Amino acid sequence: MQSSAVNESQLVIDSHQESGHHGHPDHRMFGVILFLIADSMTFIGFFAAFLIYRAIMPEWPPEGTPELELLVPIINTSILVTSSFVMHKGQVALKNNDIQGLQKWFAITAAMGVAFLAGQGYEYFHAEMGLTTNLFSSCFFAVTGFHGLHVTVGVLLILSVLWRSRTEGHYSSTSHFGVEAAEIYWHFVDVIWLILFVLVYLL
Amino acid sequence: MEQVHPQRKWQDYFSFSTDHKVIGVQYLVTAFFFYFVGGALAEAMRVELSTPDPDFVQPEFYNQLMTMHGSIMLFLWILPAGAAFANYLIPLMIGAEDMAFPRLNAVAFWIIPPGGIFFLSSFFVGAPQAGWTSYPPLSLVSGQWGEEIWILSVLLLGTSSILGAINFVTTILRMRIPDMDIHSMPLFCWSMLATSALILLGTPVLAAALILLSFDLIAGTAFFNPAGGGDPIVYQHMFWFYSHPAVYIMVLPFFGVISEVLPVHARKPIFGYRAIAYSSLAISFLGLIVWAHHMFTSGTPGWLRMFFMATTMIIAVPTGIKVFSWCATLWGGKLNLNSALLFGIGFLSSFLIGGLSGVMVASVPFDIHVHDTYFVVAHFHYVLFGGAVFGLFAAVYHWFPKMSGKMVNETLGRIHFVMTFIGFNLTFLPMHPLGLQGMNRRIALYDPKFQALNELVSIGSYLLALSTFPFIINIVWSVFKGKPAPRNPWRALTLEWQTASPPIIENFEEEPVLWAGPYDYGIDTESIDGDEEVEDMLAEVAGNT
Numbered sequence: 222m223q224s225s226a227v228n229e230s231q232l233v234i235d236s237h238q239e240s241g242h243h244g245h246p247d248h249r250m251f252g253v254i255l256f257l258i259a260d261s262m263t264f265i266g267f268f269a270a271f272l273i274y275r276a277i278m279p280e281w282p283p284e285g286t287p288e289l290e291l292l293v294p295i296i297n298t299s300i301l302v303t304s305s306f307v308m309h310k311g312q313v314a315l316k317n318n319d320i321q322g323l324q325k326w327f328a329i330t331a332a333m334g335v336a337f338l339a340g341q342g343y344e345y346f347h348a349e350m351g352l353t354t355n356l357f358s359s360c361f362f363a364v365t366g367f368h369g370l371h372v373t374v375g376v377l378l379i380l381s382v383l384w385r386s387r388t389e390g391h392y393s394s395t396s397h398f399g400v401e402a403a404e405i406y407w408h409f410v411d412v413i414w415l416i417l418f419v420l421v422y423l424l
Numbered sequence: 425m426e427q428v429h430p431q432r433k434w435q436d437y438f439s440f441s442t443d444h445k446v447i448g449v450q451y452l453v454t455a456f457f458f459y460f461v462g463g464a465l466a467e468a469m470r471v472e473l474s475t476p477d478p479d480f481v482q483p484e485f486y487n488q489l490m491t492m493h494g495s496i497m498l499f500l501w502i503l504p505a506g507a508a509f510a511n512y513l514i515p516l517m518i519g520a521e522d523m524a525f526p527r528l529n530a531v532a533f534w535i536i537p538p539g540g541i542f543f544l545s546s547f548f549v550g551a552p553q554a555g556w557t558s559y560p561p562l563s564l565v566s567g568q569w570g571e572e573i574w575i576l577s578v579l580l581l582g583t584s585s586i587l588g589a590i591n592f593v594t595t596i597l598r599m600r601i602p603d604m605d606i607h608s609m610p611l612f613c614w615s616m617l618a619t620s621a622l623i624l625l626g627t628p629v630l631a632a633a634l635i636l637l638s639f640d641l642i643a644g645t646a647f648f649n650p651a652g653g654g655d656p657i658v659y660q661h662m663f664w665f666y667s668h669p670a671v672y673i674m675v676l677p678f679f680g681v682i683s684e685v686l687p688v689h690a691r692k693p694i695f696g697y698r699a700i701a702y703s704s705l706a707i708s709f710l711g712l713i714v715w716a717h718h719m720f721t722s723g724t725p726g727w728l729r730m731f732f733m734a735t736t737m738i739i740a741v742p743t744g745i746k747v748f749s750w751c752a753t754l755w756g757g758k759l760n761l762n763s764a765l766l767f768g769i770g771f772l773s774s775f776l777i778g779g780l781s782g783v784m785v786a787s788v789p790f791d792i793h794v795h796d797t798y799f800v801v802a803h804f805h806y807v808l809f810g811g812a813v814f815g816l817f818a819a820v821y822h823w824f825p826k827m828s829g830k831m832v833n834e835t836l837g838r839i840h841f842v843m844t845f846i847g848f849n850l851t852f853l854p855m856h857p858l859g860l861q862g863m864n865r866r867i868a869l870y871d872p873k874f875q876a877l878n879e880l881v882s883i884g885s886y887l888l889a890l891s892t893f894p895f896i897i898n899i900v901w902s903v904f905k906g907k908p909a910p911r912n913p914w915r916a917l918t919l920e921w922q923t924a925s926p927p928i929i930e931n932f933e934e935e936p937v938l939w940a941g942p943y944d945y946g947i948d949t950e951s952i953d954g955d956e957e958v959e960d961m962l963a964e965v966a967g968n969t
Contacts, residue, residue, distance in 0.1 A: 227643030246598070248524045248525070248594045248598050248599070249525070251594050252524065252525055252528075252590050252591075252594050255589075255590045255593055255594065255624060256590055257623055258588075258625070258629065259586050259590075259625070259627070259628050261628075262624070262625055262626075262627075262628035262629055263628035263629070263632045265629070265630055266628060266629035266631075266633065266662055266665070267632050269629075269661075269662070270632070270633075270636065270647070270658050270662060273655075273658050273661070274655065274658065277655065278653075281652065287557075336822075352639075352643060352644075352645060353643065353644045353645050353646075353652075355653060356647070356652075356653045356654055359639065359645040359647060363635070363636060363639060363645075363647075367635070387641075390550075404670075
């Protein structure tokens with residue numbers, strides 16, 4: 222009934238997918254990149270709205286907005302940036318067929334992601350403003366929240382890679398789509414954070 | 425239906441099938457279901473508008489009808505109908521077995537029926553009343569739950585659209601048979617490439633706008649609410665950044681369809697292959713920088729109006745290139761005036777009017793005069809009905825033999841065309857003078873001096889409603905009792921005609937041979953038997969060029 226389906230989960234398992242059975246080449250990374258282009262447009266939409274508000278409002282941030290605390294976000298930024306390098310070491314380890322290395326570095330990355338989320342939670346609870354305080358606070362929570370959602374998804378992706386890597390031979394130096402997809406997504410979330418940090422905290 | 429394919433059962437069409445052909449048919453049938461729903465809503469509006477007073481429905485309910493009609497027709501009819509043909513045709517046209525991501529494809533489809541039913545369910549809590557544009561602050565004060573359902577449904581349908589676009593781009597760019605370079609693929613693929621680029625770049629911005637609108641609606645923020653310090657104009661910019669390209673998302677696939685249908689039935693090569701292909705990309709690019717022409721009366725500063733007026737008018741250039749190329753394709757051709765070509769020519773004439781009135785409303789002084797009048801309603805119905813829907817019917821008649829393995833009844837098809845063409849023009853042509861005289865759109869009541877023309881419009885819309893009956897009868901009758909269709913009833917050259925009708929499960933018995941360009945007509949094809957050897961055909965082509 223579904224005979225024409227390229228069973229994607231089987232493709233993940235099939236370590237010789239590049240050479241392909243039935244000549245199916247692997248297009249999944251191409252698809253992931255298209256998805257990330259689309260996803261980046263969501264952030265561009267948010268950032269554009271933020272910049273327009275900044276440009277057209279007589280006072281920005283509006284009067285009475287508390288100063289943003291910078292210490293936690295700076296720590297968070299360094300955690301996230303470092304985690305991208307840590308994660309890359311995991312991918313390099315896999316390319317050398319070192320599954321343990323992959324698991325070690327990815328576990329550290331996931332922990333760093335959780336630390337980032339914890340830091341953001343701390344920041345939310347100690348902010349002297351709420352979602353509806355004024356236009357700036359609404360923007361702040363909407364944009365950082367939407368990014369936090371992406372970090373959460375990234376952590377779940379990394380955990381699912383870890384879960385799958387327990388199966389012998391699931392990932393190898395020639396079969397690593399899941400690892401690379403999770404990594405490129407994580408770098409994407411990292412880059413978005415850097416832009417967000419400059420726009421929301423520094424400008 | 426059991427006879428359609430030896431290995432395919434009718435149940436497949438109700439399952440999570442990953443076959444792009446099954447998914448294409450699922451899209452098409454779902455889209456037609458919502459077309460009839462959206463059409464019924466429009467007829468109710470026309471009954472109300474046949475008199476100046478609110479005697480058929482209450483004005484609030486009229487607002488709901490108007491909002492739901494627009495949203496259903498855009499998000500649940502034309503968008504999925506375009507995706508239907510893209511799903512069905514792209515792998516066949518490029519000689520692939522299926523789409524690049526078959527399961528993702530099935531997911532993209534199966535978001536639509538629940539999304540659509542969820543959308544319709546808003547009638548139970550009071551459907552949204554703010555029009556398909558959902559401008560705040562109106563959308564924030566006209567019924568919270570209906571509006572929230574509208575937002576969530578559009579987010580769902582937008583997700584489906586993005587997943588589809590990822591599949592289309594990957595399939596077109598990565599899965600063509602080796603002989604087919606990008607300049608020998610059918611023009612429909614080019615138009616889907618342009619469409620998908622707009623979906624990928626535009627839809628997420630709409631999603632961002634709707635998420636913020638949702639916060640305003642539910643959580644009490646004030647992004648777009650001037651009462652709380654926000655700015656509704658920001659919503660308009662974000663909304664139109666998607667929704668103007670959305671017009672091209674809806675019409676570009678059918679530009680592609682017309683480029684396929686005209687050469688086959690005129691027996692001539694397409695005029696200006698590269699001009700048509702690149703003009704699709706040009707429309708796609710320019711489409712991203714014209715959005716504020718919807719906002720000439722929203723306090724947009726003068727220099728910005730000038731910019732958007734200029735870019736909008738420039739879009740007429742690539743569009744004009746297409747229209748001239750299509751006319752030149754028909755010029756001197758041996759026209760086979762069957763239902764598919766009739767709808768194709770109907771597309772040309774109606775879309776031309778919609779395109780020209782588009783240049784008129786692009787002009788700032790003129791737009792300020794007709795903004796929010798029936799002139800605008802006439803304009804976009806000439807683009808979306810006269811363009812997209814005529815193109816869609818051309819596609820249905822052209823590819824029905826391939827999809828079902830049966831021929832349609834030509835007499836019924838021509839009756840359908842004549843009724844549609846007359847009904848369509850009777851409905852929408854009088855809206856031009858109505859708008860010029862100042863009749864406002866989106867309001868249930870109007871000045872009694874407009875009544876005569878409105879009665880005419882309503883009569884036209886009833887004829888348009890009736891015109892669907894010969895179509896439905898024709899399709900249902902043909903599926904069950906139609907004459908079996910040969911492999912290539914139109915003697916067409918694109919690859920989908922090289923396989924059985926309907927195509928076998930993985931499309932081709934063996935990798936198809938690209939023995940001619942997609943539009944190399946005008947060679948002596950009359951004498952070529954459809955089943956003759958490929959080598960003989962090759963010799964024929966070589967001898968005539």
